[in-house]
Amino acid sequence: xxxxxxxxxxxxxxxATVSRxxxxxxxxxxxxxxxxxxxxxxxxxxxxxxxKGSSYKVVGVLVPDLFGYYYGIIAESIKEVLIKxxxxxxxxxxxxxxxxxxxxxxxxxxxxxxxxIVCTTYDDEDSLEKFVTTGIPVVALDRDQSxxxxxxxxxxxxxxxxxxxxxxxxxxxxxxxxxEGPLRIYSARERKKAFQDxxxxxxxxxxxxxxxxxxxxxxxxxxxxxxxxxxxxxTAAFFVNDWVALGGLKALREAGYSCPxxxxxxxxxxxxxxxxxxxSLTTICQPMYEMGLNAGKLIVEKLEGKKESRVxxxxxxxxxxxxxxxxxxx
Amino acid sequence: xxxxxxxxxxxxxxxATVSRxxxxxxxxxxxxxxxxxxxxxxxxxxxxxxxKGSSYKVVGVLVPDLFGYYYGIIAESIKEVLIKxxxxxxxxxxxxxxxxxxxxxxxxxxxxxxxxIVCTTYDDEDSLEKFVTTGIPVVALDRDQSxxxxxxxxxxxxxxxxxxxxxxxxxxxxxxxxxEGPLRIYSARERKKAFQDxxxxxxxxxxxxxxxxxxxxxxxxxxxxxxxxxxxxxTAAFFVNDWVALGGLKALREAGYSCPxxxxxxxxxxxxxxxxxxxSLTTICQPMYEMGLNAGKLIVEKLEGKKESRVxxxxxxxxxxxxxxxxxxx
Numbered sequence: 001x002x003x004x005x006x007x008x009x010x011x012x013x014x015x016a017t018v019s020r021x022x023x024x025x026x027x028x029x030x031x032x033x034x035x036x037x038x039x040x041x042x043x044x045x046x047x048x049x050x051x052k053g054s055s056y057k058v059v060g061v062l063v064p065d066l067f068g069y070y071y072g073i074i075a076e077s078i079k080e081v082l083i084k085x086x087x088x089x090x091x092x093x094x095x096x097x098x099x100x101x102x103x104x105x106x107x108x109x110x111x112x113x114x115x116x117i118v119c120t121t122y123d124d125e126d127s128l129e130k131f132v133t134t135g136i137p138v139v140a141l142d143r144d145q146s147x148x149x150x151x152x153x154x155x156x157x158x159x160x161x162x163x164x165x166x167x168x169x170x171x172x173x174x175x176x177x178x179x180e181g182p183l184r185i186y187s188a189r190e191r192k193k194a195f196q197d198x199x200x201x202x203x204x205x206x207x208x209x210x211x212x213x214x215x216x217x218x219x220x221x222x223x224x225x226x227x228x229x230x231x232x233x234x235t236a237a238f239f240v241n242d243w244v245a246l247g248g249l250k251a252l253r254e255a256g257y258s259c260p261x262x263x264x265x266x267x268x269x270x271x272x273x274x275x276x277x278x279x280s281l282t283t284i285c286q287p288m289y290e291m292g293l294n295a296g297k298l299i300v301e302k303l304e305g306k307k308e309s310r311v312x313x314x315x316x317x318x319x320x321x322x323x324x325x326x327x328x329x330x
Numbered sequence: 331x332x333x334x335x336x337x338x339x340x341x342x343x344x345x346a347t348v349s350r351x352x353x354x355x356x357x358x359x360x361x362x363x364x365x366x367x368x369x370x371x372x373x374x375x376x377x378x379x380x381x382k383g384s385s386y387k388v389v390g391v392l393v394p395d396l397f398g399y400y401y402g403i404i405a406e407s408i409k410e411v412l413i414k415x416x417x418x419x420x421x422x423x424x425x426x427x428x429x430x431x432x433x434x435x436x437x438x439x440x441x442x443x444x445x446x447i448v449c450t451t452y453d454d455e456d457s458l459e460k461f462v463t464t465g466i467p468v469v470a471l472d473r474d475q476s477x478x479x480x481x482x483x484x485x486x487x488x489x490x491x492x493x494x495x496x497x498x499x500x501x502x503x504x505x506x507x508x509x510e511g512p513l514r515i516y517s518a519r520e521r522k523k524a525f526q527d528x529x530x531x532x533x534x535x536x537x538x539x540x541x542x543x544x545x546x547x548x549x550x551x552x553x554x555x556x557x558x559x560x561x562x563x564x565t566a567a568f569f570v571n572d573w574v575a576l577g578g579l580k581a582l583r584e585a586g587y588s589c590p591x592x593x594x595x596x597x598x599x600x601x602x603x604x605x606x607x608x609x610s611l612t613t614i615c616q617p618m619y620e621m622g623l624n625a626g627k628l629i630v631e632k633l634e635g636k637k638e639s640r641v642x643x644x645x646x647x648x649x650x651x652x653x654x655x656x657x658x659x660x
Binding site: 065066067068069071072073075076079088089090091092093095107216220243246247249250253272273275276277278280 | 395396397398399402403406409418419422425437545550573577579580583602603606608610
């Protein structure tokens with residue numbers, strides 16, 4: 001395995017200069033940086049051991065937060081894979097703050113983790129580039145694309161949502177509310193776009209878009225405000241996830257509307273609570289556990305230097321509609 | 331600050347021997363161990379820096395899992411405190427396995443973390459002792475007591491449950507089901523005991539105890555099986571937490587019983603979904619966020635060597651009943 005000495009020797013720079021490049025310091029000319037990184041790539045140089053006091057490799061996992069079920073399930077499943085290969089997980093959260101996201105990635109880099117898995121991060125290409133160019137493997141979950149050589153795991157956001165639109169359409173719903181997620185997030189944008197496109201194609205299908213968030217309170221507020229202003233001028237509602245649907249259902253009830261008698265409701269995720277609700281929630285099953293397992297496997301393959309890990313991979317996991325009691329044919 | 335050299339000098343043993351003791355190796359006589367640890371305590375010796383590549387201190391946080399909301403919320407709030415003191419969190423889970431619990435604690439010890447916070451762990455006094463005797467501060471959450479000099483944060487499990495029993499009694503319920511949690515867990519035992527004691531004191535109050543777990547499925551199965559065997563011979567049900575209540579509510583509905591018309595239901599936690607359910611769930615609000623904040627503060631105080639951190643502390647956080655729509659007066 002190439003050492004920092006090898007990189008210095010082959011590139012013709014001093015170890016100190018190579019070190020400055022690898023640590024991402026500014027006091028290096030762009031030209032020098034480029035030459036050094038070229039050699040780093042050629043020699044497949046990897047920075048040596050991660051954390052003191054253990055010979056285990058460490059993978060940094062960055063998720064937005066652990067308040068709901070979504071990232072907790074993903075983290076647990078990643079860990080399940082890593083532990084089998086005696087790799088440890090260093091889990092961090094950034095609470096949807098771009099600044100904290102950057103800090104967390106800096107921290108991973110500073111700690112010399114052996115690989116990273118990032119979930120639902122954004123505006124981070126600059127931060128991630130450092131890992132890629134220094135040979136630290138990166139797997140991104142719940143992300144559209146990247147200019148970088150990283151692996152991406154996502155689900156069929158667009159197609160799943162088309163399926164929902166088609167399902168509601170087939171059940172006779174022609175005027176449907178969509179409570180959106182935060183549109184800076186790729187999955188929320190994809191879901192909105194699918195509904196837009198479906199409505200464009202089917203002229204007798206109309207969608208009312210309402211801004212929302214990813215939590216129950218935002219679903220509650222969105223529906224409550226909409227009803228106050230416009231009354232119930234729709235027969236079905238599609239929520240960006242099951243938390244938001246949970247809040248929306250409460251707002252509908254408080255305004256005197258029953259589900260599915262007055263309004264049909266569809267969520268997204270198949271949250272652990274979805275099947276226990278009253279009525280039980282029709283939703284898209286998002287394979288959170290499989291997402292984590294796949295992310296874990298990809299990073300392990302990269303760390304073990306498997307052949308197939310040298311290409312930029314993109315895995316799109318399938319989803320399916322789970323039909324329960326919250327949608328009525330009209 | 332005392333070094334390992336100081337411990338060797340004062341105790342009269344070699345550095346190698348002191349090191350064997352501090353690393354918990356077996357090839358040291360009990361007498362030697364005792365003498366060395368005495369000096370370790372006297373000199374307030376602490377093992378030096380935690381992880382390579384960072385000058386930050388690190389606190390290991392061990393929770394059962396991240397599947398629900400409970401430990402995710404606690405972990406997030408712990409992190410919130412640590413980050414302000416530039417201390418990092420190394421989060422690990424043990425999935426309710428005693429073996430994995432031990433492994434995770436070994437791992438923390440091996441990584442030389444500066445402090446640990448353990449949540450709902452069990453059978454771990456041996457593992458924790460190593461930290462305590464080597465001067466690494468320990469805070470335990472959701473735990474009854476300890477022989478060791480560790481800080482404990484818990485809630486009023488017993489008194490909260492007495493309040494629920496009294497509330498149901500006042501609402502006219504005299505025959506009540508209690509779906510228990512796993513009784514190896516202290517909080518589940520306390521909640522059961524409170525109901526038992528209340529029934530003992532109030533002869534016209536009868537409790538039917540049904541074994542359960544901590545998840546929705548266990549609540550569903552427990553109630554389904556009970557109803558099949560005995561029919562609905564109770565007017566109210568108290569579930570060990572809100573997940574279990576969620577499952578129980580579904581089983582009741584499937585058997586044709588409405589809440590609160592036929593059966594009143596009370597949960598525990600005030601889960602993020604509780605207020606959105608239909609009917610909204612009467613429950614005990616467990617201050618998860620405050621539990622994490624307190625745990626974070628205690629460990630920070632210890633790491634900063636504050637005077638008050640030298641005693642064994644026990645903080646019991648108050649709870650309150652959140653009255654919603656799932657209990658009816660009869």
